[in-house]
Amino acid sequence: MSDGVCNAYIVDIWTLSAYRRQGIATTMVKMLLARLQGQHVYLFTDDMPQFYKKLGFIEQAIGMGQVSATCIGRLVRGTDSPLGFPPQTLKEKAR
Numbered sequence: 001m002s003d004g005v006c007n008a009y010i011v012d013i014w015t016l017s018a019y020r021r022q023g024i025a026t027t028m029v030k031m032l033l034a035r036l037q038g039q040h041v042y043l044f045t046d047d048m049p050q051f052y053k054k055l056g057f058i059e060q061a062i063g064m065g066q067v068s069a070t071c072i073g074r075l076v077r078g079t080d081s082p083l084g085f086p087p088q089t090l091k092e093k094a095r
Helices: 022-035 050-055 069-077 085-095
Strands: 007-011 040-044
Touching: 022 050, 022 085
Parallel strands: 007 040
Antiparallel strands: none
């Protein structure tokens, strides 16, 4: 995800076990980074730090986060809207 200006976020890169060690994840990350030139790319992962270091990522101790109940509610309700609201409701909230 990117704001299109200066910040982008990557949350884990996973490859199906049968397709690992074929360069797929490396290619995906390189393709993403090529489209994000000039942006600060934040990586959120706790797995395979050596993989990401080879791609130029540096470990940082700063960060915060939360799990939104809205996301969990959306999964339970099966809605497609990003916040669990019907699209029209989102348009109204944006006004």
